[in-house]
Amino acid sequence: MINTQKDTCPKGEFFMPKTIRSKILLITAIVTAALTTLTVSVCFSLFQTFLRQNQLQSAEYSLQVFSGNVSSAMENILNFNQWCCSNMDLARYLEAFQNKDHMPSISSADSGLRITALNAYDRLKEEYHNTYAHEYLTRVIISPDKGRCYLQISDTSAAGTAGDIDRLRQEDFFQNALDNDQYLWIGLMEDPLISVKDSLILPVIRPIQSPYGSRMVGWSYLSVSQNLFLDFLRNFPLEADSWLYIHLGNHTYQLKDSHLQKMISPEYQILSDLEGHAFNEKTIVNRIQTMDHRRRTMITCPLDQDGWSVSLILSEKAYQAQSHAYLALIAGIALMVCLIGMALYILLNRIINRPVQKILDKITAISQGDFSQDLSIEWQDELGRIGCGINQMSENVVTLMEKKVEDEKQKKDLEYQILQSQINPHFLYNTLNSIKWMATIQNATGIAEMTTALARLMKNVSKGTAAHITLKEELALVKDYFLIQKYRYGGNIALECQVKEQKLYQCLIHRFTLQPIIENAMFHGIEPKGCAGKIMIQAEILTAKAPPPIRRHESRDDKCACQSFMVDGASAAGRMEVSCEPSEDILQISITDNGVGMSQETIEKVLKGDTNTKADFFRHVGISNVNQRIQYDFGEEYGIRIKSSPGRYTTMIITLPCRFLENS
Structure with a gap:
């Protein structure tokens, strides 16, 4: 069963929630809080700056209107005085x-x-x-x-x-x-x-x-x-905590209760100049400290007359009143950002969390043995591609399980067929041994040799339980089997084994790998030809640098390149050769006969095991079974492939991993 949960947290996520929904909630909350803080900070800073600038602009405009009116009237008075002087x-x-x-x-002389x-x-x-x-x-x-x-x-x-x-x-x-x-x-x-x-x-x-x-x-x-x-200050917007001063040369007057009161000494101290805050280059903005140690802003506009100016200390109450209104607006913006965050969480929950939960439910169902496909998890996005992959995986698992069941069934059938083909080896061995001594007594050497070979063959069958044997042991089985068949065909076939290095005798191959192929060469290759024939077995080692591609079957016409054969004697008696060359990777054994050959269709049937012919000795242990056993153990890149030219020859090529007996 598949375990879909983990108890340990990945590195770097110890403090992170374990569920995607919690992560979405946490990330949304963090993003919303960050956006809210950033928005409120930026808005508050902008609104505060805007309020200050607006208050400064409004005060500067009012002072400029006042100074313009006073300057114009005073200029008119000074022009009148200039006229009087001229x-x-x-x-x-x-x-x-x-x-x-x-x-x-009137009566005087100066009248x-x-x-x-x-x-x-x-x-x-x-x-x-x-x-x-x-x-x-x-x-x-x-x-x-x-x-x-x-x-x-x-x-x-x-x-x-x-x-x-x-x-x-x-x-x-x-x-x-x-x-x-x-x-x-x-x-x-x-x-x-x-x-x-x-x-x-x-x-x-x-x-x-x-x-x-x-x-x-x-x-x-x-x-x-x-x-x-x-007169020009009558409609001037002056707040209760705002003070207005008129400077005439070295004299300063404060507006109180609609009267100008002379100031003996200033009631404030200039702390700094705020450059760049005024809209008119002649206007001066200062940061001051009042007698009660409060920091305020004062704006001063000059008049046209030398030494004349008017100053206004801005109201803090008006600024605070407007700030409260803007704070309410900022609170509304923050609330809107929070609502957007909630909507984002709901949207992400719908887009991500729900599909992920459905995928998790499907994985849980698969872990419990439900491999049915769920088309509802195949959306048109990346999660849908994951869902599609899960459905495909379920289908592949079902296919793999069915194939595994089928392979096990075939394996059991194969074992059953092998079991069926076996007779009581001990009884048969004892009987054949008795026949051998009777033939020896009667001076029938052929019968003695034949029964001896059959006895050894049965003895190997009875004692053999291992799936793999050495090449030497397999060749001994082939030699005994071939000796029996040689007497059957009247000595028209021959077997020749060639091993170039002694260590190759210790190469491991499947038990009864060569015998079914030689049997097929005799029964279906040489015998239908109706004349003497020959069989050649050639083994070689291929290096891993250039392994040949494994082809299931290959049929060639008469013009194809093929191995030439040496024929012993005029009778063209068949001869079998086995030659092995050392390598480090792949053992390749080729078995060639000069029989009737095979068509493409026949090759496919032989490899698939669709033929109805039965072996003479080991029933149902045919070429397809040998091929299946090799591929079961070593993989589909190994096995048997067939080359054939109808009327000329058939070559069966076996490829195996080159493995040696451990104590060799």
Whole structure:
């Protein structure tokens, strides 16, 4: 019975499951876990990067919109201030009112100055209203360098006084701003010219040069309201944990409760620059640490004005809220990968495990003696080819078993035929011995020789139980058998044995290998010819380097090459020769007679044992039985092959392994 299970695990698979189903489950679980981990890691990393980039992009866009609006409005205000510093009407006014503290009356000699002042004021007011950002200008003052008579446009109803100019000139920032070549941004401050401190302004002070030289004839003062920043921040998307800063020169302001609050010192520390994270090359992204030691990201966008910029510390709560949404999406992706893994396991179980189980069941059935074919295991894939091979193996096993049974039956029949052919050898031997002495007494030497040969033949039969005997013993049997037949045919046949080396006498062959062939040569070859004939037995050794192909039978016509024979005497008495040549592999013995020959059909019948003729001495122990015995013991590459030319000769060639008796 075939054992289909093994208790030991192959090397390298000690920790592996023993069943394919468990291996599929384990591999699927590992692959699914690996894919899930990889997918979740990649998705989380990509989503995190995407969220950061999206948050940065959104914040940068909002800051760019704010900075663009503020820069545009401030640029418009600065252009208005530049006009004030270069307008001829205002320059004539400033030249005319140098060292004057009051406006001349209508009746005075300088009454014409009033017209100059009115023209300058009208022109200033006109340009003021043409400036679209004038709503952020809370006050405009054009004053001569020396004198207290000035032009003013204000959004307040309170009228200005000469003392306003004096207070303005006394401010710390005034002279510094006036002497600076560029705009000096002194930051947001309370308006020094009004008593109500409800809003902050950004003072802009520039000198006005004479159109006819580089001499300063006056100055301009513009107070820019903080609404310039607050109006554009009104709809700015600012989270609760997000902070916005406006940098004006060396001053920083934080947006709190819709107001700008000046920062004495920064509430964060810049740790590093994050290069390559911004979409605009002018935008700066920093990694900062807040006062509560939290790491945050800050993005800064510059404005068109020198030293102006706006910064935003990104919200972590908004990022976390979006992260939760993406984590839910990642969990869904992981669940989908797990479902795909389960589907893959079910599919692999259907494609691999079930067919393998059916094949295993079939192998188990074969081990229990069921060799029937199962067409359901022959699929259109590699497993189907295995199933087809199993069915073919079952069929071959059945065929082999049937052949084995048939061979055993033939072997038993052969043994029975040999047993039938044997008579009581001891009784026959004693009887023949008595006949021999009677013939000797009566001086009948022929009868004595014949009975002696027959007695020796029977003695060899009675004592022989071994399947193989030496060539010497087989030749002795042939000699006794031939002596009996020679008297039968009147001495018209002869036997000659030639052995070139003495050691060849110890070559082993089957018992009664040569006798049936010689008997066939006499009865079916020479006797039907009706005249004297001869038989030649020639043995030779073939080397293993060039063994001749074993052909079951071979018939040649009259023109074929054949062995020539030596004929002794005019009576053409038959002569048998046995010549043996040493070799190391194959012993070949050829038995040739010059009888009637055989046709192709007869050769096939002789080898198959289909002839109805019976041997004269050993019944049913014919050529086919000799051939079968050789092939049973040594294989189908050995045996008997026949050459024949009808009317001329027949040669039977026996091939055997060259084996010697151990004690030879």
